[in-house]
Amino acid sequence: MAKNIKKSVTEENVMRWIARIWSIASILFILVMFIGSLFSGDSSIFSLRDVIGLFFFPIGVFVGLVLAWRWEGIGGVITVASFFAFYLTLWSFDGRLPRGPYFALTAAPGLLFLVNWCLTKKLK
Numbered sequence: 001m002a003k004n005i006k007k008s009v010t011e012e013n014v015m016r017w018i019a020r021i022w023s024i025a026s027i028l029f030i031l032v033m034f035i036g037s038l039f040s041g042d043s044s045i046f047s048l049r050d051v052i053g054l055f056f057f058p059i060g061v062f063v064g065l066v067l068a069w070r071w072e073g074i075g076g077v078i079t080v081a082s083f084f085a086f087y088l089t090l091w092s093f094d095g096r097l098p099r100g101p102y103f104a105l106t107a108a109p110g111l112l113f114l115v116n117w118c119l120t121k122k123l124k
Contacts, residue, residue, distance in 0.1 A: 012120055016072070019112035023065040026106045030058040049093040056086035061107050068110060072117035079110020 046054070060082025068075025083104070087097055 012116060015112060015116045015119075019072075019109045019116060020069065022112065023068065023109035026109055027062060027065055029106060030062050034058060049089065052089045052093075053086055056082040056089060057103060057107070060085070061110065064110050065113075068113040072113045072120070076110045076112075076114030076117055079107055080114055083107035083110065 061079050064075045064077070064079030064082055066075070067078060086103065091097055
């Protein structure tokens with residue numbers, strides 16, 4: 001039995017570090033896109049859809065990924081919930097979802113953090 005617990009702890013640590021490394025890449029991507037948009041020179045006023053969307057992605061996803069380093073469960077929930085709320089916002093305003101996997105790939109570490117947190121709670 002101790003052998004199974006030892007193996008699970010190792011797998012837990014591997015998943016945690018995959019999520020952390022991936023979250024660093026996602027956080028850097030979000031920061032680059034945000035800083036790039038600040039210096040783009042576009043001074044257009046945001047619509048309600050844009051403000052709500054920006055609250056969930058990138059802000060909500062960013063906050064969730066940062067918090068997940070300390071509190072995997074809370075950070076994972078915030079990241080995943082923000083991702084789905086972002087998609088729901090776009091669907092409700094535009095009647096369509098964003099194309100491409102980029103938003104999902106950016107928020108994916110939140111799901112890994114959440115799964116890892118659930119597995120950790122199950123082991124204890």
